Amino acid sequence: MRNWFYYIGILISLLSTSCVDDPVNWTPTYDSTHTIPYGTEVLRKELPKIFPDSKIQNIGVNTHEFFDETDAYYSYAHYMYINEIDIHTISTWSLISNFVYEGGSAFIAIGQGNTVLLNDLGISIDSFTKVKDEQAISLSLQAGTTEKSFVAEKVFNTEYISNYNPETTDILGYLTYNGQKEPNLVKVYHGNGYFLISTTPSLFTNYHVLRKNHNQYVLNTFSFLEDADIYWDNHRMNQRRAGEKNDGGFFNGLSFIMKHESLRWAFFLLLLLGILYLAFNSKRRQRAVPIILPYSNYTLEFAKTLSELYRGNPDHTAMVRYKINYFLEQIRQKYHITSKDTEKDYAELLSLKSGVDIYTCQIIVTTIELFKAKSYLDREDFVRIQSLIQLFNQKSQAYARSNTRS
Template sequence: MDKTLKIYIALLVLLIAAIVVIDSNRPKPIDWTPTFSLKDKIPYGMYVFDQEINSLLKGQKIRKFKTTPYEYFDSKYDYDSLVNDYRIKGTFLSISKISNFDDQSITEICSFVDHGNNAFISSEMIPNALLDSLNLKMDSEYKYSDSIYNWVANKKLGNQKYKIIEGVNNNYFSKIDTLNTTVLGYQNGDSTRINFIKVNYKTGVFYLHTQPVAFTNFHLLKGNHHEYAEKVLSYIPKRKVFWCVKDQTGEVISDSPMRYILSQPSLKWAWYIFLIGMLVFIFFNAKRKQRVVPIIKPLANTTVDFTKTIGNLYYQEGDHNNIIDKKIIYFLEKIRNEY
C-alpha cells in the first residue's frame, strides 16, 4: 500500500468520524405524533398523566387493564341467577385520540354503566354505536382561528378559559338528549360548542369529553393547563377507577384467537394438554419406519457346471485329436511365458 492511498484512507476515516460526532450532537427534532402512550415523554404522550394520576384523582384506587373492555368486565360479571351483577363497582376510564372499541366492548360498557356504575371517555372520535345508544350526535366544523378556548360550565370551579393551540380538534356534540344530558363544558373557536357532557344512562352515568389532548404531557406541563384537566376529572365520582390502557403501554398485544384461549384457565389447560398429547404421539409413533430388508442369496459358483458342459460337448463330438492339439498348444504357451 503506497503512501498516497494511506493518506486517502485516513482522510476518509476522519470524515466519517466527524459526520458521526456532528450527527450525535445535533438536537433531535421534536416528535409531535399523538401517541397517547403512557411510556412516551413526547408532547402528545401521557407519561406525565400516568405518573400523576393518583394526584389528579385523589383518594381513588386506580386499576389498569390492557385487554378490551369486553374481556375485562365480562370476566368480572357474576352470572349466578341470584346475583346477575358485576363483582366490581366504580368508573370505567378511557383517554385516547380515537376510541376504537369493538361492538362487544360498547355493549359491555353500557351494561357496566346500567348496573349503577360510571364511564368517563375522553376522545376526539367516540364510537357511533355508543352515540346512538345515548341519542347523541357529533360534528366537526372548520375553524378559522388557530386556537380553542376550553372551560367548564360549573362556576364553582372558576370562570377561567384555557387557550389551547397545540393538538386541539374542532369536534363537538351537535345533538344531545336534553332530558338525560347535562352540559359540563364548552369550547370556543369561531363559535361556542359543547365538548363535555354528562349523560344519565339507566342507573349509571356517562361522562363524555372531546379534547383528550388536555391530558397529554405538553398541556399538563404548559402554564396553568393542568387546572383544566383537574376540573374535568373532578366530575369522576370518588369510587374505584378501572383505566383501559389497551394499545397505550407500548406493548404489542396479539389480536389472534390464541390470546383469548390463553386468557381463559380452562381453555388454556385444554390447549396445553393437546400440545403435550401431540408431542407424546410424535415421540412414540412418528419415528422413521424402515421396510424389511430382503435376504439376497449369494451367486452360486457355476465353474464346475461350465466345465462339465464344455466336456460334454467335446465328448459328443468325439473329436479327441482336436482337444489334444489345443492342450499341447496351451501347455507350450505356458512354458514359454513362465520359463
C-alpha cells in the same frame, strides 16, 4: 499511517452522529407509555395525586377481554379512555355501557364516529371547520352557577356535542371556536352510573398537562368524578391493538431504538463498524514460523557433573571401571570391534584398525583385563589407566592425520 486514518474515520462518524437532532414527534398516540407531546404518560403518573384514595389499574389486555372475563360489573369504579380515534368494536362498547349501567362510571374523551354513544345515550358529535391549525380555542367549565374560562393553544380537536338528551344529560363545559359556542363536556346518566364525555382528548396529553394554564382545566374536569378505583385504558394501547406483547426481548428493544433517530444512527454505525472489522480481519494472516533450535551438546555439562560427583567422594574403583567401559564403548563405536567377540586377537585387531603399535595395544588390553579382575583400585590405578588411554588416543589420532596427508 493506515491505523490513523481508521481511527480518524471512526471519530468523525461518532461526532456526526452525536450532532443529529432528534425531531419532536407530534404523532397523537395517547399512550401512557409515550413521552412525546401527544402521549399520556404525564397524566397517568399524576392520577395517584389527583385521586389519592383510588386504586389505579392499567388494562394490559384487550379491552373486550378485560370486561368479559373480570368482575368489573360488580365494582364501583371509573373507566377512563382518552383517544382521538375510536379503536374499540361495537361489542366492546356494549360491555362498557353495561358496566356503567350496573353502577360504574366512564370518562370518555373521544372524537367523532362512536355509534354506541349515539344509540345508547343519544349523543351526537360534530366538528367545527378549521380555519387555522394554530388558532387558539376558548374553553369554559361550569363551576356552580358561574363559568370558569380557559384559553388553550395547539388543540387540534374542534369537535363538540351537537345532540343530546336533556333529561339525562348535564352540560359541564363549552368550547368556543371562531365565534361559535357549543358544549364539549357533558355528564350523561345511564342506569345506575354515568358517562363523563369530552370531545377534546388532546387536552389530556403531555403537552397540555404540563402547561400551567392548561393543566388547571384538566384538574377541574376530573373534579366532576367521585373518588373511586380507576381502570386506565391507555397503557400500551397500540401494542394491544396489534396483538403484540412486550416481553422485553430483543425485537422490543430494537423497536425502541428505531423510534429515536439518534439511537437509530448509533445502531447503524455500530453495525457498520462491526462489518468493517470482520472485513479487515477476514484476510489470511501469515502464520508464525516456528524456530527449531539445534540439538544441544551436553558433553561439557556431563563432564562437569561427573567431576562434581567425584570431587567430594573420590571412589577410584568406580571411576576406573567407568573409564574402562567408556573406552571400550568408544572402541566399539569407532572401530566396530568388541573384546567379547575377539578376545584372543583383540590387541592385534585393535592395533590393525587404529594404527597404534602392537606393543601399546597389548599393554592397554592387559591392564584392562587386570583391573577388571581386581575388586579394589586406588588412585595410582586410575592414573595409570588414564595415562594409557590418553597415549592410545594420541597415537590413534596421529595415525589418522598421517593417513589424511597421504
